[in-house]
Amino acid sequence: MEKFINHTGTALPLRRSNVDTDQIIPAVYLKRVTKSGFEDGLFAAWRNDPEFVINRPEYAGATVLVAGADFGTGSSREHAVWALQNYGFKVIISSRFADIFRGNSQKAGLLTVVLPQDEVETIWSAIEANPALAITVDLALETVTYNEISLPFHIDSYTRWRLMEGLDDIGLTLKKIDQVSAYEAKRASFKPKTLPIRH
Amino acid sequence: MGKTLAEKIWADHIVSSAENEPDLIYIDLHLIHEVTSPQAFDGLRLANRQVRRADLTIATEDHNTPTLNIDQPIADPVSRLQIETLRKNCAEFGVRIHSLGDIDQGIVHVVGPQLGITQPGMTIVCGDSHTSTHGAFGALAFGIGTSEVEHVLATQTLPLVRPKTMAINVDGVLPAGVTSKDIILAIIAEIGTGGGQGYVLEYRGSAIRALSMESRMTVCNMSIEAGARAGLIAPDQTTFDYVKGKAHAPIGEDWDAAVEYWKTLKSDNDALFDKEIFLNAADLAPFVTWGTNPGQGLPLSANVPNPAEIADVEERGAAERALTYMGLTAGTPLKEIAVDTVFLGSCTNGRIEDLRAASQVLAGKQIAAGVRMLVVPGSARVRLQAEAEGLDKLFIAAGAEWRMAGCSMCLGMNPDQLAPEERSASTSNRNFEGRQGKGGRTHLVSPLVAAATAIRGTLSSPADL
Numbered sequence: 027m028e029k030f031i032n033h034t035g036t037a038l039p040l041r042r043s044n045v046d047t048d049q050i051i052p053a054v055y056l057k058r059v060t061k062s063g064f065e066d067g068l069f070a071a072w073r074n075d076p077e078f079v080i081n082r083p084e085y086a087g088a089t090v091l092v093a094g095a096d097f098g099t100g101s102s103r104e105h106a107v108w109a110l111q112n113y114g115f116k117v118i119i120s121s122r123f124a125d126i127f128r129g130n131s132q133k134a135g136l137l138t139v140v141l142p143q144d145e146v147e148t149i150w151s152a153i154e155a156n157p158a159l160a161i162t163v164d165l166a167l168e169t170v171t172y173n174e175i176s177l178p179f180h181i182d183s184y185t186r187w188r189l190m191e192g193l194d195d196i197g198l199t200l201k202k203i204d205q206v207s208a209y210e211a212k213r214a215s216f217k218p219k220t221l222p223i224r225h
Numbered sequence: 226m227g228k229t230l231a232e233k234i235w236a237d238h239i240v241s242s243a244e245n246e247p248d249l250i251y252i253d254l255h256l257i258h259e260v261t262s263p264q265a266f267d268g269l270r271l272a273n274r275q276v277r278r279a280d281l282t283i284a285t286e287d288h289n290t291p292t293l294n295i296d297q298p299i300a301d302p303v304s305r306l307q308i309e310t311l312r313k314n315c316a317e318f319g320v321r322i323h324s325l326g327d328i329d330q331g332i333v334h335v336v337g338p339q340l341g342i343t344q345p346g347m348t349i350v351c352g353d354s355h356t357s358t359h360g361a362f363g364a365l366a367f368g369i370g371t372s373e374v375e376h377v378l379a380t381q382t383l384p385l386v387r388p389k390t391m392a393i394n395v396d397g398v399l400p401a402g403v404t405s406k407d408i409i410l411a412i413i414a415e416i417g418t419g420g421g422q423g424y425v426l427e428y429r430g431s432a433i434r435a436l437s438m439e440s441r442m443t444v445c446n447m448s449i450e451a452g453a454r455a456g457l458i459a460p461d462q463t464t465f466d467y468v469k470g471k472a473h474a475p476i477g478e479d480w481d482a483a484v485e486y487w488k489t490l491k492s493d494n495d496a497l498f499d500k501e502i503f504l505n506a507a508d509l510a511p512f513v514t515w516g517t518n519p520g521q522g523l524p525l526s527a528n529v530p531n532p533a534e535i536a537d538v539e540e541r542g543a544a545e546r547a548l549t550y551m552g553l554t555a556g557t558p559l560k561e562i563a564v565d566t567v568f569l570g571s572c573t574n575g576r577i578e579d580l581r582a583a584s585q586v587l588a589g590k591q592i593a594a595g596v597r598m599l600v601v602p603g604s605a606r607v608r609l610q611a612e613a614e615g616l617d618k619l620f621i622a623a624g625a626e627w628r629m630a631g632c633s634m635c636l637g638m639n640p641d642q643l644a645p646e647e648r649s650a651s652t653s654n655r656n657f658e659g660r661q662g663k664g665g666r667t668h669l670v671s672p673l674v675a676a677a678t679a680i681r682g683t684l685s686s687p688a689d690l
């Protein structure tokens with residue numbers, strides 16, 4: 027997982043609330059056998075509409091998604107996070123996230139920032155007035171900055187530390203790998219092994 | 226204060242623990258199949274990681290495999306891709322795999338026990354919720370998600386929050402014709418599909434002790450249908466006898482050391498469970514489900530319930546929806562419900578004992594006109610064993626179809642599916658809407674009830690023949 031200290035990029039205003047994971051990535055796209063390549067399924071149903079915000083050229087290359095309340099509800103599919111990341115998003119801003127989605131994104135290194143709904147509204151207007159607007163999300167300072175406006179946000183210190191260190195769960199466990207080896211050294215010899223094959 | 230069995234196994238597997246953090250738990254065995262593993266392997270590849278303990282990992286092909294013409298390429302491109310990907314991943318990372326055509330190919334939860342790699346006191350995981358099956362050996366076994374599969378592949382551990390424990394006591398003697406499937410369906414009807422959430426279930430009592438290993442697996446298999454990630458049974462002489470002599474069972478001094486340890490694996494007399502449930506085996510009867518979740522079950526002699534008589538608003542609504550989906554009318558005797566298909570198989574009831582029980586009911590009889598019966602052994606080895614005992618001939622003579630091993634119609638990822646509105650009596654574990662095919666209607670039953678139903682054409686037990 028990449029370290030996340032801060033990020034500056036343009037943003038996509040998604041003026042919809044209750045965006046569930048079936049909308050983020052429909053089930054028909056789940057048959058892939060990789061963790062990558064899900065960007066084609068991102069918001070697939072909505073993207074059929076040429077006017078849908080993600081299709082508008084002025085928002086091409088956006089890396090910050092500013093969404094309505096209750097983003098990521100529904101099915102626990104981890105593919106929803108992969109699809110957003112594969113597409114290029116680094117940060118999602120919303121006034122409320124579904125628990126499982128938030129957990130999944132923190133595992134994968136996608137930063138979810140919670141801001142009050144009125145601030146989300148103000149950011150939407152600012153982006154729509156200027157699609158080239160640069161938004162800076164600073165995890166070290168816990169601020170979202172644009173147009174010289176700086177908004178504080180809060181994230182729990184354990185998650186913040188993990189993201190800033192770039193530690194996914196596996197990375198964290200690998201830091202304790204000596205303890206795993208020590209445990210293995212003490213395992214009973216009668217415990218079964220799958221290799222070599224016995225018949 | 227003493228410890229419960231689950232707590233003992235947990236304590237034996239803690240690699241590290243710290244306050245306000247999950248415990249890091251060592252995993253003794255990781256089972257893999259084609260559906261939930263591809264992204265995990267892809268994740269390893271992206272991060273340049275290896276499989277830490279290929280010698281504690283084993284893969285088999287089951288969910289997508291066809292049960293006919295297995296010598297030909299798999300027709301469905303998605304199924305074929307998942308299986309080919311598994312083969313490629315196992316080759317690349319050095320993981321043992323049992324592919325279609327191999328004697329140890331089969332449903333992942335049938336394969337582990339038959340190889341003797343499922344043993345008491347282990348931690349066992351698989352990207353599959355019915356991993357709880359292995360709890361029958363006194364192992365702590367549970368399903369995990371794809372990220373966790375990757376975590377186990379890379380580290381052979383998992384960060385986990387310690388679960389609570391629930392004792393389910395079943396005492397007394399089961400009436401004739403009542404099986405372990407009826408026990409677990411009755412338990413789920415009693416505690417509900419969410420009743421076990423957050424708990425490890427321990428099945429105890431004289432009725433459980435009296436069960437064979439394969440029957441114990443049927444009980445533990447459906448722990449997840451009660452909402453519990455894991456369910457287990459303390460190992461005893463029945464367990465040791467079953468493991469002994471299997472390909473990967475300990476031998477010589479290792480065997481003695483293992484048994485000595487296994488004998489310590491029981492809940493202490495003064496251990497405190499977070500919750501306790503009591504059932505009397507003598508009160509149980511053949512059980513069938515009438516609805517669309519495994520908790521919606523009743524004794525076979527009952528009638529389809531009337532939702533209007535259900536006090537709980539949410540349950541009433543669920544019952545109404547279930548009856549509409551199932552095409553059933555309140556008040557109809559369950560025994561009058563006619564089925565189109567009977568499915569005998571799955572990791573719940575696809576082992577040799579299940580096939581024996583059903584074949585005895587069918588011996589010398591014919592299945593009803595218009596009913597199709599699919600018999601799908603849980604593994605290739607089970608199939609060969611059944612053929613050695615001549616069971617295949619009994620099934621075929623009765624008019625049933627004898628198939629190759631796999632998950633098959635348990636979830637219909639392969640071509641074995643129900644058509645819309647087609648009704649089945651199924652020995653599998655889930656009667657969810659569309660589980661066995663879009664619009665299909667499933668009644669969960671034991672192998673004995675499945676066989677009797679095939680003969681009479683309506684939901685029946687052998688006593689009705």
Ligand code: SF4
Pocket residue numbers: 287288332333334353355571572573631632635636653654
């Ligand atoms: S038989 Fe059914 S429940 Fe068991 S592993 Fe296969 S699909 Fe899952």
